[in-house]
Amino acid sequence: MGKTTQIDAYAKETFSFTMSNEQVATHDVYTIGQGNKVVIIIQELPGIGQETLALADKFIEQRYVVVLPHLFGPIGKTAITSNLFRVVCMRKEFSIFSKNESSPIVDYLSGLCTLIKERYQVKGVAVIGMCLTGNFAISLMANDAVLAGFASQPSLPILNSSAIHMSAGEISAIKAKLDLVGPMHCGRFEGDILCTAKKFEVLDKTFNTDDKERIIFHELPGKGHAILTLEFVDKAGHPTRKTFDEVVGYFDQQLT
Template identity: 50%
Template sequence: MEGYEVRRFTAALRGGERVTHDVYARGEGPPVVIMQELPGIGPQTLRLADRLVEAGHRVVIPHIFGPLGRVSMVGNMVRVVCMRRYFKLFARNESSPAVDWFRALCRDVRDRAGVAGVGVIGMCLTGNFAITLIGDESVLAAVASQPAMPIVLGEELHMSAAEVEAARDHLDACGPMLAFRFAGDPGCTAGRFAAIDAALNDPEHARIRLTVLPGRGHSVLTLDFVDEAGHPTHEALESVLGYFRDKLSAP
């Protein structure tokens, strides 16, 4: 994590329990919070952070679990299963308590930067969190990449009815957000996108732009990203950078 500033941030989970995690930050400009995916904060996530910094953003990466700087799929799966007070892996029609901690962080980052709101990227385990967080006034732009919860229940939502309504209302005010998945991804299925579409979008009004990439990958912006012009993942990243540029730039 060379070049990153680090600080401790404490906030409450649902139910009142206060927890503390390290938060890493680098760069200058409109802030974007990257919520780590299940494989962890590995080189691929740091490469995504580099691209955002190069595009003129301050990147904020909270460290919730796992080793830093490398991927630990099996080890992190065990850690997440043990973190039941954070992640409700199989919960439908409600979000995980971790969302409340991330919401508090987004508000803190917004206030520290003195901006109207921040951007967020959620991936895999945290992909659904981005959709919930867009319902908060501190978040002006959100990207949900391969939202994977609730696990197994591929046609269900990891959001309460109240969270869906808040997301719809805020997206009406700030404009649509982005979501990505691979066509053959068994972790984020077509049924998951259909459920999100039914909950968030109307026939004449897309509050969330759902993009399906060809292939059987999973991590659109990190592990399965191919940095070649014209590649679907490269085009996805370019659309993310353009989206944040439009939504977060000072008027």
């Protein structure tokens, strides 16, 4: 692959949506690419850095339209510590310590998924959530506009691997939707201290009930964290590349 496409090459718009807490969230949304497949990549805590832009390029090569909602932090570089402070302060949109309920920003992202599906007149869209936003990819499966999802190292609620960052009502709706469209995918490194083995166990026991596999889990060797970005190795046979290829194949099947 050549030089990473920078954010100034993307089309930019502002999207606002009233969330269930009656607060209005407004964020810039960046779009690039052509094709009849659409993926919405939700940024992780480090931000929309070069690794996330490189991930977008990989989907562009696969003839995807890529949509990047910019939720917090600078663009083009990573800023983990300052972004964490930003998110903690964005209480009307993020409730990163909450259990048995999702963050309000999921409503905003759901509205964006619906808008994008209608705009491009596609069968549905795919979503990727990573780290802080990994759980959101699971929650968004309840939206009729979303046909495929990959939750990469889902880490919420922070500091509580035994809890679920979704309400009972959300879980029921997600399960019903996955029964209709087929299982989604979820990934982590075996040694990840943020997205722990306990987190996968809880998700498995929550969703893979009634002898139905609603989430397909990928556990990669090693102690990394960011499967598709910071720890991604674009080399045939590498576990991160293998996971990416499997996810693209799954997205292609669901969207076309």
